[in-house]
Amino acid sequence: MGRVEQDVMYDWNNIPRRVTVSSFYMDETEVRNLDYREYLYWLSYVYSSDYRFLYREALHDTLVWRERLAYNEPMVELYLRHPAYEQYPVVGVSWVQATKYCEWRTDRVNELILLREGIIDKYIAPHDQAKHFNTDAYLIYAENLDLAVDETGKGPDGKVQNLYVDPATLQAGRKGGAVNTGEDRRWVRMEDGIFLPRYRLPTEAEWEFAALAHIGNHYREIIYERRLYPWNGHYIRNDSRGEERGLMMANSMRGRGDNMGVAGALNDKADIAAPVKSYWPNEYGLYCMAGNVNEWVMDVYRDLTFEDMEEFRPFRGNIYTDYEVIIDPRSGDIELTPEAENYFDYSGKILRKPVRDEECYSRENYTTSDNRNYLDGDLESLIPNGNAEEYWVKGDRYEFESDEIKVNDPVAEGLTAENVGDIYPGATLMSGGNEILLPNGIKVDLQNMTYILPTGHEKTADGNILMPDGSMVLPDGKLQLADGSIIYPDQFFKKSTPGMYQEGNWGEYGEWGFGQFDPSNPKINKGDGITGEQMTTLVSDRSRVFKGGSWKDRAYWMVPCTRRFLDEKLARADLGFRCAMDRVGSPIIED
Template sequence: MKFKAILFLGLSVLLASCGLFKKDGGGFGKNKNVSSTTGWSYNDPDNGGFQTDLDYQQFAGPGLRFIQGGTFTMGRVEQDVMYDWNNMPRRVTVASFYMDETEVSNLDYREYLYWIQRVYPENMQKYEAALPDTLVWREELGYNEPYLMNYFRHPAYSKYPVVGVSWEQAEAYCKWRTDRVNEQILIDRGILDHDLSQSGQNVFTSESYLAGLYEGVAGNKPMEDAAGNSRRVKWEDGILMPNYRLPTEAEWEYAAYGLIGNTEGELLTERKIYPWNGSYLRDDSRKDRGQLNANFIRGRGDLMGMAGALNDNADITAPVDSYNPNDYGLYCMAGNVNEWVADVYRPLSMQDMNEFQPFRGTVYTRYKRDADGNLIRNEFGELQVDTIADYRNFNDGDYQSQIIEGQDWNTEKNNIATDDMYVKSDQDGQLSSLISDNVRVYKGGSWKDRPYWLIPGTRRYKEQTESTNDLGFRCAMTRVGSPQGF
């Protein structure tokens, strides 16, 4: 009996020394309501009221699918039939992120235009700047006139991908979507009420709200500090979502392949050519055997097959949720419409970019302030920024890769500017190269492309202000925290 008592006492001392019997302190996993560095309690007005949420887990925003990141070989997987030599294979790692399940549809984009027209009724210039270019359907020797009126506006095409949208318009849509999603989150929580009268500078944007500039209508459940006093939501609360944005080229290509279904542990069992397994363009499953996996042009003059046996059931585009999704649950990552990505185009970007999160197009900014130090908004309530560094030209042969405001880019001493890296035209002041800082990558293939362009590793480029009738986009969102949760 005496031996048992001594043994029990010894175990108690050992466990106590390990901190298992502690009620306070001890760091993460011990008492999450107490600081492991100061011993002060979190979320306690008697201890100063510092607030935090250690149980935060990000959830997918509306329309998004979770894409678990990892390593993959980015670039060419078959013969470079175009001899562009612009997608040489390179192993990279992509962080986890979120991506739209489908391409942005006409219905989605019409909602955006409706909001602009409702909130800025006096400013037709902003509305017209967001309008898709329906003239992209015109062909000099083809009867496409019905699409000018019908494709974007008619409800028969509501679930079809929006086209005629430039890269700049796609970027603006992503920003608008971020603000509307975050505004709705605050409304759903009762922190704000719907304010249908907002207009001009007093329009909800995520940035202006966080900066304390948006004067909205308070809801019936305002955010409170530890003492119960009303306050604004802060970024540290984890309530507002990260920005919707265009995916990077690496993210888009990684998501298109959907290699999560082709692994055993860390072993890749099958390298894909397309977003589906195998080298064939038709489905080999028992259910859909023989059906095409994507919307593309099968051969000269054959866009949809013979009557009675339409091969892809789409003369032009198809609804955004057509065909079978890939292993990430994403639709139409090959065919239907090409898709804008965030990157600036350079043929040799694969040799220059980072191994982790490769991206060309980084531009650093900071908010503009007036003489009194106040943030500056434009007439639409958007915070204005200054560019402080531009890395779109980094490591591409340019004399000075970083542009910093206040420095002389084109000095008399060297007289070298960005344009000097491009091929000059015979006409003074003109360039014959199509590559510039405003040319963006697009990927995926479309309803009028041959199968080669359906391969996720292929890439093309276009001026960011241009648009076509086979080019759309989808949005992505950064995942914060761990790649998959702990």
């Protein structure tokens, strides 16, 4: 993978290198408006009452069509909803929304498989969000979907509910002997081979491999001609000998102001995106891998990733998580934590949490849950192992270094000697106004954003730091006083990170310059360099790669090796996605 075209943008972000990807499946087309509307309808039906916000979060941004000096209101109003566009690729979908669509699709397909096999009942609880089918919830918490059976061992509609421990028991029941009860049944497990792997976005390496489709350009393990586009040749027109010669191979912007040619002779026959099965598929049978709309991939963007990426299944963006559950060490019973229980009650899903660093610090292959920044060249990636123990809780990171605990949040404001005791009982504001002395002896350095611990503290086996007076510093940065009361870090520090974008807040320390939006001076809001506020880099842990070129891009961006990035919560009018799935077992189809 890597550059096959001249780097006219001088990005130097995709040097050619040889990698291997496992066999996988990919949608032959981009996800259509029709598909996404089905997803929206399901959400509106299941979450129709108390948790409507889950539906609203999935609504794509139709306003991406608007341009300051163009009239695109018909697209805003009609592109998603009108039947004329149902076969067109969905756009205006963020990376986060696309990922959640993949999760939903996984659940619906696995639910359909269980329905087809007669294992669960259809329409279990159509308006009960906690009881709709979710693959993870079924595997961990399946009793939530378990329905009572009658004396014949069958469910309300006559179908067998779940799997039986011993098929012979079922036969005995039919002959008048023992019948199946709830005790005789078990839930489907992954070992049964019924469930399909998860749908997901393809990795950048997978997407590029699928787009180039070199299957017809190799001989005895030698690729004798690297492709520039998903087809042979160096042209965006069909150069074959025949009636199709000269036809456009993909939907792109041919030149300035030229979206589709001239009246009476439209070249690509599309002013915006075209239906998903327009033009010729590549040799893998995939449509529109160049042009039409750009496509999201899973990877976090770093321009130097190619220097350190793995040779096998390369991907940047791993955050290792585990289920938020409590497992009884004796019986093995699984119980949801209170937070996970609350999440399950309104979403029907099992909450996942980042793996704690103390659970993986001794591993050879990884030592922290969040590896998006691994070897990306910044200071954070250069911290030697052992000098800092990182704890990730709900996206906030705290570093415990020797006798100091550093909290990566900016300084809180508004504290005075008069009100500090009201906010933190028993606390004293030290001289200079930059330190708070807590009753347990901990000093909170507001300027350097650290907790300075008193002498005599010790670290317990469960990761807590015990103070001489019996109070503790918990691994997530909370302070538990001797009386059991909790002081949270956000009581001292604002929850934002310098130089990083924060949702819903332009942020004094955010990417967009000033802390408050000023409608009278839009330039200041993004940092104009005059008032001292500079816009920082847009490359962050939420910058995701998209590829492929679109109806509004020049042909250069249709080359599969080119790469761009966008914040995972933003969207564009020329950006869609398609799903991929891992192939399990042999990488080839056995005869």
